[in-house]
Amino acid sequence: MLTSQLHLWDLDKGVKTAVASHSSCEHSFVILKTDNTMVQWYCNDCYAGPGWLIYECQYCRYYRCGTCMMRTTSSMLS
Template identity: 40%
Template sequence: MAQCQHEFHLIKSPYTLIVWRCQTCHSGPHWSIYECKHCKLKVCRDCKDKD
């Protein structure tokens, strides 16, 4: 299986009931998170910037 060439975009929750946790460091809950448009990985800003 090939490594994903992540291409992240910011998604924001329009509701207070929807929040996310980072799938890398498990921080959260976050009102907005970065999602890879290819593999749907959701990461926080800190983990996105570590790349």
């Protein structure tokens, strides 16, 4: 269990949801994309955007663009 958590209000369910803080999270990213121009995301690392495709951490809702994902992945491999 993560030691520090934030609580976000889930409007769909009307309850608070516990999520990990960004600094203590062991990120696990999934791809989010949209087919319209109503929903757009900004990268939390380089602030690039707005974008229609972004990587979101399943645990803390941290967002990364494709460029930042490639940069962090390549630095982990070397």
